[in-house]
Amino acid sequence: MSMHPGRRLLLRGALTVAGAALAAPRRGLAQAPAAAPAAAPSGPFSLPPLPYAADANEAAIDARTMEIHHGAHHRAYVNTLNAAVAQAPQLASLELDAVLANLGQVPEAVRTAVRNNGGGHANHSMFWQIMGGRGGQPGGELMAAIGRDFGGWDRFRAEFERASTTQFGSGWAFVTVAREGGLAIVQKPNQDTPLMDGHRVLMGNDVWEHAYYLRYQNRRAEYVRNWWNVLDWGKIEARYAAARAGTLKI
Numbered sequence: 001m002s003m004h005p006g007r008r009l010l011l012r013g014a015l016t017v018a019g020a021a022l023a024a025p026r027r028g029l030a031q032a033p034a035a036a037p038a039a040a041p042s043g044p045f046s047l048p049p050l051p052y053a054a055d056a057n058e059a060a061i062d063a064r065t066m067e068i069h070h071g072a073h074h075r076a077y078v079n080t081l082n083a084a085v086a087q088a089p090q091l092a093s094l095e096l097d098a099v100l101a102n103l104g105q106v107p108e109a110v111r112t113a114v115r116n117n118g119g120g121h122a123n124h125s126m127f128w129q130i131m132g133g134r135g136g137q138p139g140g141e142l143m144a145a146i147g148r149d150f151g152g153w154d155r156f157r158a159e160f161e162r163a164s165t166t167q168f169g170s171g172w173a174f175v176t177v178a179r180e181g182g183l184a185i186v187q188k189p190n191q192d193t194p195l196m197d198g199h200r201v202l203m204g205n206d207v208w209e210h211a212y213y214l215r216y217q218n219r220r221a222e223y224v225r226n227w228w229n230v231l232d233w234g235k236i237e238a239r240y241a242a243a244r245a246g247t248l249k250i
Contacts, residue, residue, distance in 0.1 A: 040075075043082025044092040047075050048125050052132040059135070060226035065214045070128065073210055077120035077191070084113035096122055097249045100195040119191035122250040123172060123204060130203050130239070133232025141181070142233075142240045149183045157228070163187050164205050164224040174204040177243040200243040201250065203236050 050070055055063035085091045088107050091099060096118055099106065106114050137143065137153055150156035163173035163185050171189040176199040178184075183202065186194055194201050205227055212223035242248035 040079045041082040041086060043085050045078050045081050045085070045096070045121060047078045048128065050128055056132050057230040059229040060223065061131075061212070061230065062215050065210075065212065068214075069206075069211060070124075074120070074124040077117045077124065080113060081117040081121055084110040084117065095249065097195050100193060101198050103196060115196075116191050119193045119196070122193050122195055123191055123206065126201055126204060126250050127206055130232060130236050131230045133230060133234070135229040135231055136233060138233040138237055140237060142237045145177075145181055145183050145240070159185050160205075161221070161224050164207050165221045167207050170208040172204050172206055175202040176200060177202040177240060177248075179244065179246060181240075181244050195250070200248050202239055202243060203231075 047070075050066070053063075054066040054070075057066060061069075088110050091106070091114070099114065100118055100122060103111060103115055138146070143153070146153060146156045150159060160173060160175065167173055167187045167189070169189065171187060171192070174186050174188060174194050176184050176186055176194045178200070186199075188194065205224065207220060207224070212220065216223045239248055
């Protein structure tokens with residue numbers, strides 16, 4: 001995905017100044033803490049509220065897991081990202097997808113923190129959006145694209161489940177969408193995101209153990225199968241339309 005020349009210059013200029021500003025000593029950053037710090041750093045990024053009750057996804061995910069996942073894990077990514085941006089404040093004026101697509105230009109002192117926690121913030125913000133539904137199958141243009149690119153719904157579902165269950169350790173399985181509408185399934189470790197490759201994310205499943213362990217323990221495949229039951233295909237179809245229009249950000 002190409003950036004508008006003006007935005008590219010803005011990003012490079014901001015990061016150059018940010019690099020110079022980082023010459024002073026600073027404290028190290030935790031990369032992916034499991035709990036929110038006592039005092040949340042202020043900054044440009046905020047934890048989005050769940051768009052439904054914590055027990056809305058009980059067909060796949062118990063309420064307690066949702067509460068911990070959203071209120072502790074995602075909150076910690078946001079707080080640590082804001083702490084990183086406080087050391088490179090020029091990043092605050094840039095959109096998160098642009099920062100993640102240009103990590104090589106982020107000052108080295110905060111690059112890992114931005115990668116891990118910026119990726120975690122983007123991934124989880126997307127994750128909450130696409131759930132809260134009753135599963136089933138998509139329709140319209142998205143279903144037509146699934147048939148075109150995967151040979152039908154059953155093959156698409158099987159390939160996505162395989163990507164979800166074979167991702168080694170912590171990570172995600174994603175469906176990406178190109179501007180012309182083409183779909184692909186990719187795996188990413190940790191909190192990496194296709195945004196880092198300049199790709200748009202249609203949907204993705206979190207296969208970190210914290211996403212499912214209270215109910216499923218080591219039975220990741222069961223969690224992955226049940227997850228289809230809580231997808232909101234209306235919202236995913238809206239993401240597909242936005243990706244094709246060039247307006248989808250995370």
